Amino acid sequence: MGVAVSGAAVAVDPRMKARRIAVLREQGRRRLHILVALASVVLVAGVGFGVSRTPLVDVDRISITGGGARTAEILESTGFSTGMPMLSLDLGEAERSVASLPWVRSARVWRDWPGTVRITVVPRVxxxxxxxxxxxxxxxxxxxxxxxxxxxxxxxxxxxxxxxxxxxxxxxxxxxxxxxxxxxxxxxxxxxxxxxxxxxxxxxxxxxxxxxxxxxxxxxxxxxxxxxxxxxxxxxxxxxxxxxxxxxxxxxxxxxxxxxxxxxxxx
The missing domain is CATH 3.40.50.10960 (Rossmann fold)
Known part of the structure; x- marks a missing residue:
């Protein structure tokens, strides 16, 4: 014996319908926030990378103190030169390289924004x-x-x-x-x-x-x-x-x- 199914639309409680719409909207907002956050990160990273490669933050000047007549030797040891991106400089490696010179007792290398690298050397006497x-x-x-x-x-x-x-x-x-x-x-x-x-x-x-x-x-x-x-x-x-x-x-x-x-x- 078959069962007859009515083709009439099933009535939905308005409160349930409103709740469902609210849930869908909340999910949409969350996805939008995630997309905006990801886009912001990508944008900031892109801008930062771009700025770091522009002449605005390049090395304009390298100041060496304590090297006397051997400033060229110190500069060669760091591997730095004007025009290099300030943010890409490996200051720790440069400091270790200068300090390894036989006549150097200690060395310090640091950035002096916006465009100067300073190197201070204490020589052995x-x-x-x-x-x-x-x-x-x-x-x-x-x-x-x-x-x-x-x-x-x-x-x-x-x-x-x-x-x-x-x-x-x-x-x-x-x-x-x-x-x-x-x-x-x-x-x-x-x-x-x-x-x-x-x-x-x-x-x-x-x-x-x-x-x-x-x-x-x-x-x-x-x-x-x-x-x-x-x-x-x-x-x-x-x-x-x-x-x-x-x-x-x-x-x-x-x-x-x-x-x-x-x-x-x-x-």
Whole structure:
């Protein structure tokens, strides 16, 4: 037995219809908000990328402080040049690259908007020269870092000469020169003019000085260096230097002087 279906329209409660329309509208608004947000992100990214590639935010100037005559070397190390986009600069990598130069103690690189890059360098200061392989001379700072190759030996009274050979490369630390560098740090300027070399005995590790004229100063271990320097100065100021072969200030309170015999003082 069949069932008859009426073709008449089914009546819908107006409240349900209104609710359904409201839900559809809310869903439409949400989709619109999402589309607007996505479009905004794309627009901002596009504008930002475009602006970053325009001359408005290019590098107009690179300022280098502390490089002296070596600013070109610093600039080459960073890889920067005018006209590059400011936002694309890798400041951290540039800073590490500059700081890795053997003669640089520290470096700082930063942006100075709108178009300047600033680089500040603190250089290492040589305090002594050291003989190196191949007949070369290397300059080292107070920490023993090999800073640069010297073009000629230092003038008397200039950089101290540390007679401890160096076989490394620029940027290496000359650890064998620790004791002599402590002597250099304790040496007053007026005594430096008398000293031709700071020495260390390879067997005993005892420190010493070679004076201009040939006399040797025995300093002993790396202790009481200020007192030992004062004792050497007192000997040089109050003793006839002719024929002196050795000054022993290992015990600075009782410095001793040895002369060779026969002694023929200069007339």
């Amino acid at each position: 040589p305090v002594a020269e050291v003989p190196a392989t191949g007949g070369r001379i290397v300059l080292i700072d107070s920490y023993g870092y090999a800073v640069e190759w010297a073009t000629a030996p230092a003038e008397p009274g200039g950089l101290a000469h540390v007679a401890v050979p160096f076989a490394g490369r620029l940027g290496d630390i000359h650890t064998a020169a620790d004791g002599p560098l402590a002597v250099v740090a304790a040496m007053p300027d007026d005594l430096r003019a008398w000293v031709s070399a700071v020495t260390v005995d390879p067997g005993s590790g005892q420190l010493g000085l070679q004076l201009i004229g040939g006399a040797n100063v025995m300093l002993g271990e790396q202790n009481l260096l200020d007192d030992k320097m004062s004792a050497v100065r007192a000997v040089l100021a109050g003793t006839e230097l002719d024929c002196i072969t050795e000054i022993d200030v290992i015990m600075p309170d009782i410095a001793t002087v040895t002369r060779h015999e026969p002694c023929r003082p200069r007339g």
